[in-house]
Amino acid sequence: MAERLLEVDELQVSFVTEDGVVRAVDGVSFSLDRGEVVAIVGESGSGKSVTAMTLMGLTRGPNSRFGGSAKLHGQELVTASEDKLRRIRGEEIAMIFQDPISSLSPVHRIGDQIVEQIRAHEKVSKAAALDRTVQLMERVGIPRAAERARAYPHEFSGGMRQRAMIAMALVNEPKLLIADEPTTALDVTVQAQILALLERLQRELGMAIVIITHDLGVVAEMADDIAVMYAGRIVETASARHMFASPEHPYTWGLLKSIPHLAGGREEELTPIPGTPPSLIHRPSGCHFHPRCPYAQPDHARIDPQLEPVADEPHHHAACLLESQLRRRLWAELGSGCTPEQAREAVGLPAPPPHPERHAPAATAAGEPSGPVPEVGL
Amino acid sequence: MSAIEPVSQPAPSPGSAEPLVQVRGLVKHFPLTRGLLIQRKVGAVQAVDGVSFDVRRGETLGIVGETGCGKSTTARLIMRLLDPTAGEVRFEGQDITALTGSRLKAIRREMQMIFQDPYSSLNPRKTIGATIAQPFVIHGLLEGKDERKRAVQELMETVGLNPEHYNRYPHEFSGGQRQRIGVARALALKPKLLIADEPVSALDVSIQAQVLNLLRDMQRQLGLTLVFIAHDLSVVRHMCDRVAVMYLGRIVEIGPGDALYDFPRHPYTGALLSAVPVADPTLRADDRELLSGDVPSPANPPKACRFHTRCPKAQELCSIEDPPLEDKGTGTEAACHFPLSREEVAEIGVRSAR
Numbered sequence: 001m002a003e004r005l006l007e008v009d010e011l012q013v014s015f016v017t018e019d020g021v022v023r024a025v026d027g028v029s030f031s032l033d034r035g036e037v038v039a040i041v042g043e044s045g046s047g048k049s050v051t052a053m054t055l056m057g058l059t060r061g062p063n064s065r066f067g068g069s070a071k072l073h074g075q076e077l078v079t080a081s082e083d084k085l086r087r088i089r090g091e092e093i094a095m096i097f098q099d100p101i102s103s104l105s106p107v108h109r110i111g112d113q114i115v116e117q118i119r120a121h122e123k124v125s126k127a128a129a130l131d132r133t134v135q136l137m138e139r140v141g142i143p144r145a146a147e148r149a150r151a152y153p154h155e156f157s158g159g160m161r162q163r164a165m166i167a168m169a170l171v172n173e174p175k176l177l178i179a180d181e182p183t184t185a186l187d188v189t190v191q192a193q194i195l196a197l198l199e200r201l202q203r204e205l206g207m208a209i210v211i212i213t214h215d216l217g218v219v220a221e222m223a224d225d226i227a228v229m230y231a232g233r234i235v236e237t238a239s240a241r242h243m244f245a246s247p248e249h250p251y252t253w254g255l256l257k258s259i260p261h262l263a264g265g266r267e268e269e270l271t272p273i274p275g276t277p278p279s280l281i282h283r284p285s286g287c288h289f290h291p292r293c294p295y296a297q298p299d300h301a302r303i304d305p306q307l308e309p310v311a312d313e314p315h316h317h318a319a320c321l322l323e324s325q326l327r328r329r330l331w332a333e334l335g336s337g338c339t340p341e342q343a344r345e346a347v348g349l350p351a352p353p354p355h356p357e358r359h360a361p362a363a364t365a366a367g368e369p370s371g372p373v374p375e376v377g378l
Numbered sequence: 379m380s381a382i383e384p385v386s387q388p389a390p391s392p393g394s395a396e397p398l399v400q401v402r403g404l405v406k407h408f409p410l411t412r413g414l415l416i417q418r419k420v421g422a423v424q425a426v427d428g429v430s431f432d433v434r435r436g437e438t439l440g441i442v443g444e445t446g447c448g449k450s451t452t453a454r455l456i457m458r459l460l461d462p463t464a465g466e467v468r469f470e471g472q473d474i475t476a477l478t479g480s481r482l483k484a485i486r487r488e489m490q491m492i493f494q495d496p497y498s499s500l501n502p503r504k505t506i507g508a509t510i511a512q513p514f515v516i517h518g519l520l521e522g523k524d525e526r527k528r529a530v531q532e533l534m535e536t537v538g539l540n541p542e543h544y545n546r547y548p549h550e551f552s553g554g555q556r557q558r559i560g561v562a563r564a565l566a567l568k569p570k571l572l573i574a575d576e577p578v579s580a581l582d583v584s585i586q587a588q589v590l591n592l593l594r595d596m597q598r599q600l601g602l603t604l605v606f607i608a609h610d611l612s613v614v615r616h617m618c619d620r621v622a623v624m625y626l627g628r629i630v631e632i633g634p635g636d637a638l639y640d641f642p643r644h645p646y647t648g649a650l651l652s653a654v655p656v657a658d659p660t661l662r663a664d665d666r667e668l669l670s671g672d673v674p675s676p677a678n679p680p681k682a683c684r685f686h687t688r689c690p691k692a693q694e695l696c697s698i699e700d701p702p703l704e705d706k707g708t709g710t711e712a713a714c715h716f717p718l719s720r721e722e723v724a725e726i727g728v729r730s731a732r
Contacts, residue, residue: 043582157672158445187444188609189669192653196668214583217612217655221662240659258587260616262654262730265636268616272587276552 002033005073005175005208006055012067013047013054020281024050024059026232027068029307034175035206039223039240041213041255045277047232048212052178054078055210056095057085072176090121094169098181100161104153110164111137111149117171136167141197159190166197173205180212195221216259220244225315228252231278231288234307238316248310248318248327250293253334271339275357287321291357294340295322295330298353322349396471397432398571398603399456404429404465406451410677423677425451427627428465430703433571438597438604440618440635442611442650446676447624449607453573456605457491458482469571487517490564494576496556500548506559507544510534513566533562537592554585561592565600572597573605578613590617611654615639615730623647626676626684629703633710639730643706643717646685651728661729683715691716 013025025047032038042048053059055070055077070077072092080088089095097103105113114133115126124132130149137145140163153161162182169177179198183191195218202209211222219226219240226243228236228251236249247253254273261268275292278284287305290296300321310316311324320327326347333343344351352358407422426448433439441449454460456467458474466473474485490513493499500509510530513519520526531541537558548556557577564572574593578586590613597604606617614621615635622632623646631644642648649669671688674680680687686696695715703713723731 043584159672187673188611189444189649189653190672191655193668193670195655215655216583216657220657220659221655223659244657244659255583256657258584259657260590260612262612262615262639262651262656264612264616266616266619270587270591270616272591273584274588276554276585277582 002036004031005034005036006032006070006210008051008055008068008070010068011051011054011070011078012065013050013059014065015061016063016065017281021065022280023232023283024280025054028229028232028234029068030227030234030237032176032208032210035202035208036225037202037209037211037223038225038227039211039213039219040227040229041216041219042229043214043277045231045280046229047280048229049180051229052095052180052210052212055178056089056093057082058095087121090117090174091172092174093176093178094172094174095178095180096162096165096169096182098184100158100165100185101153103165104161106153109150109152110156111151114149114164114168114171117168121172132171133167136170137164139170140164140167140201141193142167157190158186159193162186162190162194163197166194166201170201170205174207176208176210177202178210178212181214182211183218184213184215191218198222216255228255231283232280233288233319234317235289235320236316236318237307238310238313242313242316246313246316246328247331248316248324249289249320250295250322250327250330251289253331254292257334269337287319290352291355294352294358295344295349296352296355296358297321297350301353395434398435398470399433399605400468400471401432401452401456402430402466402468404452404455404467405463406448406455406460407463421677424627424679425676426455426462427679429624429627429629430465431622431629431632433603433605434620435570435603436601437619438606438617440614440621441605441607441624442609442614442621443624444609444650444673446626446673448627448676449624450575452624453491453575453605453607456571457489457573458486459491483517487513487567488569489571489573490567490569492557492560492564492572492574492577495580496553496560497548497580499560500556502548505545505547506534506539506551507531509548509559510562510566513563517567519567529566530562533566536565537562537596538588552585553581554588557581557589558592561589561596565596568600569602571603571605573607575607576609577606579608579610586613593617611639611650611730623650626673626679628684628713630685630714631710631712632703637709641708641710641718641720641723641731642728643708643710643712644685644714645689645691645716645718647712648718648723648726648728649688649690651730652726654730656729683713691718691722 009029011025011028015022028051040048050059066078111133115129118129118132133149134145142148142160142163183194213219223240226240227234230251236252257271273292284291286301286303290300303321305319305321307317307319310318329347330343333346404426405428406426407424409419410421411417412420429452443449455462462475466475469485477485507530510533511526514526520529531544534541539558578589608614618635621635621638622629625646631647642651669688674687682698682700683696686692701713701715703711706712706717
């Protein structure tokens with residue numbers, strides 16, 4: 001029986017700025033069992049990193065406002081005191097970041113930084129902590145660890161720095177590791193090494209991982225479950241298998257149809273999502289995706305869709321105002337190579353009401369007449 | 379069909395199959411110096427070290443490789459933004475490595491570049507109209523103000539920007555739109571060659587596809603020759619007719635995209651392709667072979683075959699004799715003594731074959 005580790009319920013995070021209130025995370029709910037890997041996917045400004053950082057208490061500040069709850073083993077994280085949070089951080093949750101060079105101190109030796117991390121949570125001698133450090137560095141695959149512990153971060157390559165970060169995160173054998181774009185800054189062969197390392201550690205330590213990424217390849221490689229975020233909300237959650245085989249949200253379709261495949265070829269056509277992600281200060285009304293959605297209907301600008309279970313798939317949820325059956329027919333059409341317009345016609349869905357965001361810029365999807373249709377400026 | 383042909387070529391005749399760009403034995407070493415007042419040369423970063431290839435008219439040539447492999451330096455050498463240490467770059471048969479002054483300027487009209495970062499490659503204090511018009515100013519074309527404005531607005535329309543936004547500043551545009559501005563500026567002089575250096579790697583997934591489609595359409599409409607530099611192997615496959623794989627300043631494999639992705643012969647190409655995470659959980663590779671270690675420093679690259687320190691197939695020969703780039707009989711040319719076999723390609727989990 002899987003043990004529930006993390007329960008996030010209607011989490012809300014907003015930041016008060018001079019320009020207005022940024023609703024970075026707006027009612028996000030998900031849960032994670034022990035040893036499970038969940039991926040949060042989204043584009044820049046979707047709120048994925050803010051969600052993760054809030055779990056670590058890293059978004060607190062005079063202008064931050066929080067709502068909802070996030071419980072780790074029943075302990076509330078959102079309202080936890082700083083002292084309590086400091087203990088939880090490191091001991092129970094650890095985080096690794098995209099850019100290890102800016103997360104490591106440039107003036108301290110790598111080994112000393114890990115030693116400090118150990119001694120911050122445990123009363124052990126320096127020598128004992130150094131022994132542990134070397135073991136940890138070996139565990140994450142840093143060769144000649146005893147020697148390399150004396151090196152400074154700039155003497156490490158990007159991949160080795162990320163390994164050092166992971167070693168530091170493992171100090172207290174956390175139950176949950178949050179990895180925020182852990183491989184985005186790395187080359188592809190090094191990325192594969194780091195992903196393999198995370199997978200091995202997750203297996204060996206029974207550690208749960210929340211991986212934040214925009215890379216659908218990384219997601220497919222790593223995750224048990226996936227949550228897709230758009231404009232501060234989760235718009236779809238499913239198991240990795242379902243998400244890629246039968247996605248239900250038009251935004252997810254858009255993402256999947258925008259990426260070229262390694263086994264594709266010159267003939268493969270990409271269908272970009274028109275427009276740009278919205279500002280989190282002035283979010284569109286109704287369904288936040290409606291200005292860019294090729295299947296939007298007039299009332300989608302009014303009604304705010306809720307995350308609801310999808311027919312016949314209890315663990316699959318989507319926040320879309322289209323009928324589930326209709327969505328499946330649309331995806332079937334898209335899967336057979338149709339453009340969104342052709343899919344819409346095939347299922348008899350009326351064209352969406354005009355919206356400046358949706359005007360496909362001239363010269364996009366080949367095959368369409370590329371008339372000079374202006375795109376809006378912002 | 380060899381990509382490296384003898385250098386001696388007759389003078390270009392219009393309509394001939396002569397490649398647009400011929401790169402021969404191109405070398406770029408950046409000196410490493412020590413000392414503050416009296417600088418002594420203590421070594422060199424061998425960024426590009428003996429690269430030869432052709433760019434054929436109307437094709438898209440992809441250059442892939444990891445950080446520090448020399449792909450961007452190669453692009454800058456073709457553009458003459460850097461002066462080569464040795465070797466030559468022929469553009470329409472003319473060696474451009476020795477050109478100066480007005481003759482260099484004339485050649486530069488024919489080749490344009492699009493950069494990775496649409497934030498730092500646009501002047502924040504210039505309107506985008508002025509930015510796109512800059513090539514006309516530099517080359518003294520379309521002197522009339524109205525004429526210039528009309529040309530700029532036409533360009534904006536071609537790349538999918540609203541021509542009315544002529545007087546806006548870069549910060550008013552999103553990343554994808556800025557990249558369109560970069561494309562418009564690059565197309566202003568109707569160049570024959572467009573070099574795109576990581577044009578989409580700073581963009582969000584949904585925006586990437588917009589810019590990729592734009593580049594493909596521009597190429598089809600204008601018959602452009604495109605050199606496309608990227609580290610994302612899926613994007614390169616989508617965009618390119620032919621692909622060159624670089625490692626530590628050398629080309630290790632080059633050939634048509636289909637052949638190279640279907641049957642990579644160089645173990646490095648194989649390793650790259652097997653390392654790409656594939657957006658399909660049913661193809662999850664649990665026991666693929668990983669390349670160990672990091673790319674060695676280009677200041678001190680391994681002797682002979684530069685990949686032998688990381689190569690799973692390396693033998694003694696590989697550290698003694700430098701393998702030449704030669705036709706391996708399956709469509710690509712590879713620089714390897716012990717090229718991969720079909721079985722090995724399947725074993726290492728290359729998931730690019732169709």
